Amino acid sequence: MKATKVKSASNIYHVYVGENIRYDLNSYLPKDYSSILIVTDEIVAKLYLEDIKNSLSDKHVHSSTIPYGEKSKNLDTFYQLHTDAIECGLDRQSLIIALGGGVVGDVAGFVAATYMRGIDFIQMPTTILAHDSSVGGKVAINHEQGKNLIGNFYPPAAVVYDVQTLQTLDEKEVRSGYAELIKEALIKDEVFFHSLLASDVSVLTNDVLANQLNRGIEIKASIVELDERESGIRKHLNLGHTLGHALESILGYGTRTHGELVAIGLLFALQVSEKLFSVKLPYDQLLQWLERNSYPIQLTNINKEQVLNRMKLDKKTVDTTIQMILLKDIAQPVVVKISDEDILRYLVSFLKELEKIS
Template sequence: MRIPVNTKSHFYEVYIGSGILRSAFESLKEKIQKADTLVVFTDENVWRAQQKYFTENFPYPFEVFVMPGGEACKSFKNFEDAHTFLIEKQCSRKSFLFAFGGGAVGDLTGFVAATFMRGIPYIQIPTTILAHDSAVGGKTAINHPLGKNLVGAFYQPEAVVYDMNLLDSLPTKEIRSGMAEVIKHAMISDEKWLKELMLTPSITNIGKEKLANHLKSGIEVKAKIVSEDETEHSVRKFLNFGHTYGHAIEAAAGYGGLAHGEAVMIGMIYALLLSERYGNISREFTADFAKFAYRNDYPLKKVDEYSFDDLYEYLMKDKKIEYGKLKFVLLQEIGKPYVREIGESECRKVDRELRGLLEEVCK
């Protein structure tokens, strides 16, 4: 199956299915065969788990650059090493990159593609559930020691090839993390879909066919939003639902302490509590959602390790701050997001409410 992404700057497709790697790349032949060198960027964990499958199914000769696992590949040092590798391999403007990995590999590769000789084409080959989100939409970045994703570019890929067989080796924690972004896509688009997700007995053990449907729906939501607003001036902000408070906890925990999606799950509960104050979200629903998260082993108690003041410091560093004001994505109702400015004292009150609610739910 193919899902089109039609942004102002670029048209491309997301190929999704099980066992599609070879056939998708064969249909992309025209784009790829013009290149002088094909370079696959991956990380050590992905390569260990999936090298065999990849080399058996990728139908062209390639060079491979294996990077440190996960978030570590988004450092300035690795960004430089990646460029060095390309220069040493005598890559040119006619070379082509492939991001074979999760969101971290995808973000790094996209940014290298955006900057090497002022831009060369690249294709995303996501290997995590989370990357159904990050591989689509062209946000690329590396981390600065003072903050995550602070250096980057909007740079769209030529295609996204999402072979779900690659998910087989994913650790449970990463499945849980990725499913939070699927849940986010449901929250901002479709109540029926969200209810279905909340009724699944185990979010980390959904079954291939159902998972495929959820991922397709998630990609469709993302593709539609990105097609309307490529560079986040309007509706693309909605994709940050749960991310303002979530990023603060993720940062406080130190990157790696909490998986991105685990932090976003807590951020979504916080955003629901805020939403109750202005729209049609009931406390009953927020509590049900928190119970659902707890049942599925999202580490909600992590919040207890930080004071509100700790978190507020990180909140004020959020990229979404405009003119010094904190903005949150809230829900009028499930599927109807909007953006609202929230002051410090209200943030603090709702933080207290969150801790109270989690105390009850996590008994």
Template sequence: MDLMVSLKENSYPIYIESGILNHADKYIKQIFQGNKIMIISDDQVYGYYGKQLTDLLSKDYLVDHVIVEHGEQSKRFDILPSLYKALLNFKLTRTDLIIALGGGVIGDLAGFVAATFLRGIKFVQIPTSLLAQVDSSVGGKVAVDLPEGKNLVGAFYHPKMVLIDPLTLKTLPERFIYDGMAEVIKYGCIKDKKLFDKLNSYQDFNDLYQDIDQIIYRCVDIKRDVVEKDQFDFGDRLVLNFGHTLGHALEQYYHYQKYSHGEAVSIGMVQLTKIAEEHNLSPQGLHLQIQELCQKYHLPVVSNVETEKLIDAISLDKKNINKKLSLILLKDIGDSYVYQSDYSLIKAKDRI
């Protein structure tokens, strides 16, 4: 299965195929004829797939790697100098290539490094987590975190290619399968009732896995469509942030220790829809449908954090435009809209 993200000179292909990692070199050759490749990965993922990828690519290129600790803490701004130093030691030039091998953290981090080192180096995304495969590897958003909040230093910088191998999900800890399912559920909520209903029809993730290629394809296709219409996140693309305003605030409140990204987004989707219902901005009972589906895939739906404690983090949200908070609400499952609000809507609820 393959797709093309059509953005004129920033266009790139996405390939989805079980086992594609075994012949990644054939695909890399299509877009890169240079000399050196630096693989950026984490200490878990590299152990599973790093040697295999290095051996494949070493037939045609000089290959090195730099490994960071797994987890959100490696997306810190202050980790960047050590990565740049590794690239300099390898004598990477503007005609070389960076490969992001890992989940969403690695994709964001390696993408930001590629965007900024020597003012931009080609890079390829090889996402190995469900969250990265269905969401973060596509769309060109790359970033690192500051202590004050998530993704506050970043760029729009598109990969030259995305290679998605669903077999890598076999080595993913169960918690992070469900973490990725939050983003899959999000796509059903904002754009595709059929997808939402399909997710409801499976007994569990093992049952769903038989259709994983098609589910990844559908999520990526929705994101492709939205990104093509709105590359820089001021209009249509905002709907991709459903659940993220509260989710990012929760992640930051707990210093990225308690909730994974998907877990926080799950809480955000359910609680924001509940708030919207209380103000007659969404139909009654909608949050219960989302809640039931999230719980089916073992995701939390409430945090009980006092709303007041999240306001500082929400105020730094990048979706604040012209002093208004752009909240993504639902008219129904599969039908989303952007609602401009101040903080009063969220503050009306004591706890999230």
């Protein structure tokens, strides 16, 4: 088991990564709580909810289960979880545990941030993708016009990451998580990036997963400690997300996984970077890796003007001008303002490229 310390403006918390640590959850609670509400989804509940309840058998424990998938990150779920917390009698000394993937972590964390003006919560990720979202304190729900537009910065009291739970993930969820690892490597660690390109995501041992996840978490932690509220370098973590988020809202949340669309966004960011900075980046190597690992990178019947309009809703946009995270080289990310005309030109070229691939 490895523990990574993360410093936020309001607290210091640890990210614990290991095998079967869900069975000893009491050891990772930062303090004693009056009551605990476990928030999970309908799939994870069947797999791991009883394990968590049993590990907290000496506590006053309640649970609430939300529907699986991105469509649960909405105001209705947010309100219902507040109702559940009230009915379970949670007070300011209570704890919320987010047991699940990024959706559960985001919405349960946002509930914790706002219930009685804020109570502790613990992230218990059960997906590879959630290694990223569970660290750094971003909590949110979606608006139909854009992803994560309603939210807050609210760090967890701890992150308890049992990699054994990742063995039940299907292939698309594994692909989704590895897109975020690729992103972290591209912005910070060239050696890590090339080691990921040597990975076959269909055959991953717990040791390999733990090592790669720990490196991704270290990268994320090193950035959010310097810029917790995304006023500067934390924006670099959005590499690939300006287009990825736009595609999610256009195609419909849950149609493809977050990471699968971020993977397309990474390709777009690399292509734009190459054209804008006249550099050679590992676009071809990344494309080949995505194809080898069966990422669905084909896009059909995409309206470029609609994509542009959704990209303009990105949180980095300033005065209606899109800001993209681009690379001058691996581990050299920059924030660049790009005009609508240039974005449309880059989109036309990129979409044609994807058509050739399909």
